Amino acid sequence: MASVRTEFPHRVKVVESEMITLSDGTRLAAKLWLPEDCHTKPVPAILEYLPYRQRDGTRTRDQGHHMYFAGHGYAAIRVDIRGSGDSEGLIDDEYSVQEQLDGCEVISWIAGQSWCDGQVAMIGISWGGFNGLQIAARQPPALKTIITVGSTDDRYATDIHWVGGCLSKDNFDWSATMFAHNDLPPDPAIVGEKWREMWLARCRHNTPWILTWLQHQRRDDYWKQGSVCEDFSKITIPVYAVSGWADNYSESVPRLLAGLKGPRLGLVGPWAHSYPHDVTVEPAIGWLQEVLRWCDHWMKGRDTGIMDEPMYRVWMQESVPPRTCYTERAGRWVGEAKWPSPRIKRQTLHLNAGGVLSEKKAKKKSVPLCSPLWVGLAAGEIGRYGEEAEWATDQREDDGGSLVFVSEPLKKRVEILGAPVVRLRFSSDRPQALVCARLNDVAPDGASTRVTLGLLNLTHRDSHEHATALVPGKVYEADVEMDDIAHAFLPGHRIAVSISTTYWPIAWPSPELVTLQVMAGDSVLELPVRPPRKADAELRVFDPPEIAPQTPHTYHEVEKPHQRRVTRDLLSGRMVVDFPRWTFRKEMTDIETVSSSTALARYEITDGDPLSAVLTTSYDVLIERKDASVFHRSEGKLSCTATHFIVDTTVSVGENGKEVFTRTWHERIARDMV
DSSP states (O other): OOEEOOOOSSOEEEEEEEEEEOTTSOEEEEEEEEETTTTTSOEEEEEEEESSOTTTTSHHHHHHHHHHHHHTTOEEEEEEOTTSTTOOSOOOSTTOHHHHHHHHHHHHHHHTSTTEEEEEEEEEETHHHHHHHHHHHTOOTTEEEEEEESOOSOTTTSSSSEETTEEBHHHHHHHHHHHHHHTOOOOHHHHGGGHHHHHHHHHHHOOOTHHHHTTOOSSOHHHHTTOGGGGGGGOOSOEEEEEETTSTTTTHHHHHHHHOOSSEEEEEESOOSSOTTSOSSBOOOOHHHHHHHHHHHHHSOOOOSGGGSOSEEEEEEOOOOOOSOOSBOOEEEEEESSSSOTTOEEEEEEEETTTEEESSOOOOEEEEEOOOTTTTTTOOOSSOOSSSSOSOOOTHHHHTTSEEEEOOOOSSOEEEEEOOEEEEEEEESSSOOEEEEEEEEEOTTSOEEEEEEEEEEGGGSSOSSSOOOOOTTOOEEEEEEOOOEEEEEOTTOEEEEEEESOOTTTBOOOSSOOOEEEEETTOEEEEEEOOOOGGGGGSOOOOOOEEOOOOOOEEOOOOOSOOOEEEEOTTTOEEEEEEEOOOEEEEEGGGTEEEEEEEEEEEEEETTEEEEEEEEEEEEEEEEESSOEEEEEEEEEEEEOSSEEEEEEEEEEEETTEEEEEEEEEEEEEOOOO
16 A cells, blocks of 8 residues: 655645636646645646546545655646546547647647646556557657556457457447436536536537447457557657556557657556556555656656656566456566567477477367356456455466466566467357457466467458458468566476467357367467566665545545356356445545446356356445535446347436436447457
8 A cells, every 4th residue: 555645745735626727618627736836946846637527536546646746846737638537528439649639739728828838747546657658659748747547548358349240248238327427417516507408418428339339340440549559650759658457448558659769768567457556466566656757857857767668577576376456476587678579588388188288389280169158157357446356266277268388387487578369270160250369377286377368350361351251171370469567487287278269258258159160280379488587676666655645535435236147047058247346335525425336247048058157236326515416326227139239228417416417329230240
């Protein structure tokens, strides 16, 4: 846990509410933390730009971060995106062109204030990490550097929508989350009496974003917009890219390092979807101090030594027994001077008949594979926050429905850093199929821990943009790239690869059960093996984590109506996986507001019937203020036929217990080789 620092080089003035007027007249709500002497001694600014309600959403976190930055001589600004929090306008989608253009105007406004010296940095995690990259590509003159955490350069390949061209379990789930967020009201203490008018306009405008996302099942222009990998050369300013191995955005960090040409650093720890000082998976680091080292170097011209360190620094994770939750991962920090690193060597292991993984290629043999739909039931989350049973169980459970290839016990330690790849030769008996490849660490007692995995919609084997159906019986080749990872396999352990044709609920199943003929002997695993580096022992030790005091708040204990669980009806074959979502009750005494939520995502399927797949969501959100109590209740459902996805959503919004708005959606969207 981060220590709380109360004394800083600069006294800080907090401006609770500042309205930034854009060129079209729309006003965005901002909160400012300013060094008290900045009007006579202008300072650089650090901007965080999010839709997550700075007044009553990220309030406590914002204070701990931005007070810290201001106390060290930066103007810190937290801005609500158009249509969110206390900002005017309406929000239509994530990462829109309008959002990016608004951000450029905000940066120009900040640079023009008397307390700013004309230099602005952007920092953000997740959404704020995405738009930092996107706005950097638009090259606003005052933007001098960005720090992007838990984000992506490729909205199709690495986000919550699609995994290897397969429909991700988080696609509908995240849509339901934002649907429950986008119609929440502004605060009359900030916007005045028009709060109710703004709120009702949001209710009428709010639409499940899944209806848009499912219209784009391939990597088309919709996903290319906002994917900075389309043209890395547009980003010319220094970039610090950060993630964690337990997050689903970690592979974007090495891609950014490889694609960008300007000054850049990459950092990946053992963390889940969190800032590196506020973690559920230890060890935490003094992240706010790292931000200052970076910003001091690029905006104050100070020699902090940060650019003398390796371009890519990661936590090399030690082997661990399989568990559904980790609060700490043993390991050590290692570094590579550049990325891709010429030190990384690709080791090829053949997937041979008889379940053998070997450096030697054996005689080719066709091996059939048709996985049951229970493979993946205990796979955990795609992107983890780290506080629940979010990791995969012992892989022997899923291996019962998979093809498994296992090496001999290792004679020496093997460390990998990068993206393992399974080069698969196969044929299919159906025109549509998917494949999941898992890399596992098998201990001497047989316990099997999932190290990393990759999914591929096999109609996307050549391109995510141009899908092509499989010709039954024809032999194809496909590369299944797994997520980047740093992992140490110990002597006596065995390396295993598991292949399956299902991985529910992580990936929506193909319309029909599929049998693949896997060409053993011709299929291989490529491992990115990292040799030892003596200089790792001399890496700078991170400072301990610390923050500024947060705003007063209390999390009240609430009964959780849902638990993380898997249930199976052994007679009917019906299987249910429950993923509890945002469940809390938070009181913020300084603004006399209580925010609470209860939510669930439930995945159901019957073994043997991929068309029985159903995802249901429920959200119950309540904001209590002294002037009003506002609620949002919504239920969603995603189901399918062989040819269509079916979306059903109902919402009820009200004030002081009385419903004031309701709406229902029922939409059918054609499946496009998914």
